[in-house]
Amino acid sequence: MQSAPLHSTEHQRLATLLNYEVLDTEDERAFNELTELASTICGTPISLISLVDDHRQWFKSKVGLKANETPRSIAFCTHAILQDEVFEVNNALEDPRFFDNPLVTGDPDIRFYAGAPLVAPDGSPIGTLCVIDKEPRKLDASQLRALTILSAQVIGQMELRLHNRRLDRIHREQQTLFATLAHDLRTPFNGILGLSKHLSRKAETLSPARITQLAHGVLSSSLQVYQLLDELLQWSASRYSSKSSHLSIQPLLPLIERSTELYIDTMALKNITFNCNVKSDLSVCADATLTKTIIRNLLANAIKFTPENLSIDISAEPNDSFVEIRVSNNGSLIPEDTRKNLFSQTVASEKGTMGETGNGLGLKLMQEFVETQGGKIWLEQNEPDTNTFCFTLQHPSSTTGIV
Structure with missing residues (x-):
């Protein structure tokens, strides 16, 4: 035989x-x-x-x-x-x-x-x-x-x-996503409307410090709305576009700088020190839109769970055929039971150190965005005093025919 x-x-x-x-x-x-x-x-x-x-x-x-x-x-x-x-x-x-x-x-x-x-x-x-x-x-x-x-x-x-089967799965995901968004959007929208109304009616009698405090509240709520809508749009695009990613060689530092611009004022509100340890000559083979979304999401999570007066660090190092990007904060640690399911399912969102809310969908979505670029994402388990999310993107030296 x-x-x-x-x-x-x-x-x-x-x-x-x-x-x-x-x-x-x-x-x-x-x-x-x-x-x-x-x-x-x-x-x-x-x-x-x-x-x-x-x-x-x-x-x-x-x-x-x-x-x-x-x-x-x-x-x-x-x-x-x-x-x-x-x-x-x-x-x-x-x-x-x-x-x-x-x-x-x-x-x-x-x-x-x-x-x-x-x-x-x-x-x-x-x-x-x-x-x-x-x-x-x-x-x-x-x-x-x-x-x-x-x-x-x-x-x-x-x-x-x-x-x-894919349509059935997408339909179930849609139901979960839209139900969650409908719930989570109410809180920041109510915050924006309430704070704006208060500013409009009382601006002439409020102290400068109080006006600054209310303005920061409007900013924080607006950013929450932006993040939710951004995730919804990216989620939709990843399922209905003919191509889920467009890889090209990109300098990494500008991608990080453009991703963090949106959150400078939010970090200032909590007096968070932001440290970016990424060499200017380091490049990745990546989809610029998806990568910026990943960085924004991880940074937003870090801000959410970082108490006032502490720090957030972003670093990147080439490792064989990949570049490993790390986003760390030394604030409130993610509970052990939540850690186990971060990327396997939609998890219940926890409130941040200043009561910030979220939808619990971001990390699962970011996993899809990383994997469609040929990378991996994980929560570092060997750093008990910090929350460190790591993800990899392809190093240009490992690719051919991409410009």
Whole structure:
């Protein structure tokens, strides 16, 4: 028996298969009808939609077979996914690759096999639509053509299924996002309206110090509104644009400076010292819009949890093929139970040191923005006295063909 070698793009092939989120799912009528049609057209008692992962072939749909999966090492389909066209074995007993295969010498006693690769839009063959008989035979040209067409229909159903699942997920996210925004926007808007109304009515009788205090309150509330709306717009763009990121080589320091301009007055309100330790000649391969949004969000969180008269630090260092950016504050520490779920789900937002509110959506969104640029984001666990968020962007030396 000869086991098939791995596909030349095995890593990408497996990633594409997993992306469909179809392995170990229930039967679905659309796939069962295609399997039945393949069996009828080809005149075979067995027909399968077989998906090949790293250790098995699993059957999304089957006709004439009880098994749900078989080991990859003995699967005919692992040979079929290496071909560009239908892979046909007319008599397995006479084929040196299969004559002693357990699927030939025992149940289901395969003699004839024909498998059309299921090729995803990115070119990855994730499995086959195959027909099997217990007797030697050969498909004619029309049957081969029909099997090829049906295999394309299987992929079409996979794409439709994935699209519908994504729409369902986006719909659920929308409901959560809009409900949260509707709640969280009321507080800063009420603050803006109340403080502005008070200024308008009492400005002539208020002391300069009180006017300054009210103005700072308006500023703080306005920035909260801005951040919420910015996250909403970025969230929408990341899901509905054809391209989620546009990478180019960018000097990092100007990105940080433009991102922090918005918060200079807010930090002054809490007398926070801001330290930026980033070399002027350090560049990254990044999407400028997404990166500025990430920095703004992390800085806003740092300001929120930094008490008066303390400091916030931003630093960056090249590390192998990446640049690691760190945003640290030595204020109120994030609770341990919250730390565990920061990037895995939407977490309940905590109030800041001056009662600042938030929506609990920012970090999950920032994770998406970092990962779409090929980086990672995490909360440093080995610094018990600070909150330090780290994220990586690609170093220009690790990329080619990007300007």
